[in-house]
């Protein structure tokens with residue numbers, strides 16, 4: 513079945529189904545903690561790459577739940593898998609074997625360098641699992657009393673205490689100290705900084721046990737990793753026994769045009785994590801290991817919901833659809849179309865736009881540092897033009913549509929973005 517047919521089959525909202533009451537944001541804000549600065553928009557339904565707000569207005573969704581809705585909204589394969597799993601069995605404990613979990617793990621192993629998988633519910637939890645595994649590996653295999661994990665400046669690894677500590681951005685850590693000990697930050701794509709850190713941190717009981725890094729920094733501004741840098745990291749880790757851990761939470765599961773971000777870099781990690789796109793929007797996280805599969809013993813790490821039949825059955829359907837429909841080909845073609853279009857726009861606004869970059873369908877448009885205009889300004893005006901976008905830091909507008917986005921939808925988004933930029937630069 514073609515992507516187009518799949519989208520046409522997806523549920524289109526019947527006309528007249530729009531809520532009669534306008535959405536009451538004040539009541540919402542009185543009930544829900546203000547952890548987000550929300551755009552004045554309440555979304556109600558979706559189909560393919562389009563979503564509708566409570567007023568019935570249609571938007572092209574180039575956010576996809578932040579790089580999450582791999583197959584867009586109301587995709588028939590997901591509707592089928594969700595319905596089947598909820599009718600059959602949705603949750604049991606990991607005290608028992610869960611066939612769907614085994615099948616999903618096998619799919620991941622067949623389609624990556626992984627030898628073993630641990631399931632949880634989110635990206636932060638997957639990274640927590642990787643941090644715990646690295647620490648146990650350090651104590652039991654490398655014989656390090658006080659293991660240190662190196663991470664990169666401008667990285668993003670999640671919002672739990674350990675993962676905000678791993679995240680090399682002070683704005684996420686402010687007010688939450690004391691932070692978890694044992695992390696050290698280096699500039700991204702700078703090999704001499706890593707080498708210096710490894711030798712400086714080798715003192716007393718302290719030693720570097722792992723490097724946790726994104727193949728492409730997502731939240732930090734859509735910055736792809738350098739091939740030479742990552743190959744050198746691999747070499748250093750091979751020589752020292754330091755674990756190389758890739759955070760593939762945002763870039764993995766096909767978003768980059770390859771199934772895993774590391775395929776762009778010509779190196780394989782020892783451990784990698786996935787979440788966002790893995791369940792196509794159903795909460796699931798995973799940590800994969802190559803070689804170091806038996807570090808955890810029963811009882812040493814766990815998750816009540818992790819790997820339940822519902823999440824795994826749906827994620828498996830997402831994975832199989834990605835493969836069966838050859839969606840990675842679409843990601844490459846649409847990504848190139850999008851970057852070409854954004855570059856053409858950038859060429860018209862050289863005083864405002866400094867760079868267009870990305871892999872597959874994770875792309876960023878960077879604004880000049882020394883002007884007032886922010887990514888959020890563009891995102892706000894783009895909403896009026898009917899396109900949803902998300903900033904990646906103050907100066908980068910991020911484009912992460914569903915991987916099934918069509919040629920016509922990319923063209924429509926480009927047109928709307930150009931109008932938005934014309935408006936904000938007037």
Ligand SMILES: *Cc1c(COP(=O)(O)O)cnc(C)c1O
Nearest residue numbers: 634635636668669670730761762
């Ligand atoms: C989003 C993200 C996380 C955190 O995932 P959650 O599911 O929000 O916990 C971790 N790492 C990267 C690279 C991410 O983009």
